[in-house]
Amino acid sequence: MRVLVVYASKRGGTAGLARMIADEFVRAGYVVDVRPAPQVGSVADADAVVIARALYAFRWHRDARHFAKRFADQLRARPVWLVASGPLDDSAVTGELEPVRQVAAVMERLGARGQVTFGGRLEPDAKGFPARAMAKKSAGDWRDPDHVHRWVTSVVDALAPRQRAA
Numbered sequence: 001m002r003v004l005v006v007y008a009s010k011r012g013g014t015a016g017l018a019r020m021i022a023d024e025f026v027r028a029g030y031v032v033d034v035r036p037a038p039q040v041g042s043v044a045d046a047d048a049v050v051i052a053r054a055l056y057a058f059r060w061h062r063d064a065r066h067f068a069k070r071f072a073d074q075l076r077a078r079p080v081w082l083v084a085s086g087p088l089d090d091s092a093v094t095g096e097l098e099p100v101r102q103v104a105a106v107m108e109r110l111g112a113r114g115q116v117t118f119g120g121r122l123e124p125d126a127k128g129f130p131a132r133a134m135a136k137k138s139a140g141d142w143r144d145p146d147h148v149h150r151w152v153t154s155v156v157d158a159l160a161p162r163q164r165a166a
Contacts, residue, residue, distance in 0.1 A: 001030055001031070001047045001048065001159065002030070002031045002032070002033065002045055002046050002047050002048075003022075003025050003030045003031070003032045003033075003046065003047065003048045003049070003050065004032075004033050004035070004040070004043055004045075004046035004048070004049045004050070005018050005021055005022045005025070005032060005033070005034045005035075005049075005050045005052065006018075006035055006036075006037050006040055006049065006050070006051050006052070006064075006067055007034070007035075007036060007037065007051075007052040007053065007064075008036070008037045008052070008053040008054065008062070008063035008064035008067070009036070009052075009053075009054055009085075010054055011054075011121075012121075013054065013085055013120050013121030013141075013143065014052050014053060014054040014085040014120075015036070016121065016143065017052055017083070017085050017118055017121075017143050017148070018034050018050075018052045018083075019034060020143065020145060020148045021050060021052065021083065021148055021151075021152060022034040024148055024149055024152035024153075025152060025156070028152065028153075028156045030156075033045075033046070036063070037051075037053075037063040037064055037066065037067035038063055038066075038067075040067060040071075042071075042074075043071050043074045043075060043078070044074065046078060047078060047079075047159075048078060048079040048080070048081075048155075048159055049075060049078060049079070049080045049081075050080075050081050050082075050083060050155075051064055051067065051068065051080065051081075051082050051083065052064075052083035052084075052085060053082075053083070053084060053085070054084075054085050054086060054120065055084050055085065055086035055100065055103075055117075055120075065102075065106070068106050068109070068110060072109060072110060075110045076110055076111050079113050079158070079159060080110050080111070080112045080113060081112060081113055081114050081115065081116070081155055082099070082103060082106065082107055082112050082114075082115040082116075083115070083116055083117075083118065084097075084099070084100075084103060084115065084116070084117040084118070085117075085118050085119075085120045085121075085143070086117065086119075086120040087117065087119050087120055087142060089119070089138070089142060090119065090142060091119075092117045092118050092119040092142065092144070092147065093119065093142075093144050093147050096116075096117075097117040099115045099117070103115060113158060114155075114158075116151050118142075118143055118144065118147060118148065118151075119141075119142025119143050119144060119147075120142055120143070121140070121141040121142065121143055
């Protein structure tokens with residue numbers, strides 16, 4: 001079974017998270033393709049798709065929005081999960097965060113099977129006025145490998161009947 005992990009990332013934290021997710025799928029025996037959203041030309045070869053995107057001011061990264069819109073028909077025909085990267089604290093691990101309004105709308109439009117929010121990452125030397133100001137108080141890495149492992153395991157469990165049918 002082939003899983004496509006697509007990501008949209010401004011500062012590289014979500015790209016790293018996408019690779020963490022892909023590594024977990026590979027350990028579970030899946031063939032995985034990891035790509036930035038603008039570099040995806042088709043989702044036809046994917047049996048399942050994970051769209052990972054960074055949240056900035058509670059908004060989904062523009063590349064992820066464009067990807068979801070461009071491939072909406074194809075995405076509705078296969079299992080899709082949405083992943084958010086963003087909180088600069090441990091709130092993503094300590095409790096299940098509800099999707100922001102924009103993500104909930106995309107979930108409905110695509111018929112996504114679920115969504116999860118993982119902690120984000122912000123480097124202490126982040127560039128740009130807002131990021132630099134946030135980094136003074138919130139620099140760090142809240143991407144939790146155990147959280148990623150548990151979530152991918154739940155997706156693998158959900159895909160198991162589909163994989164057996166194939």
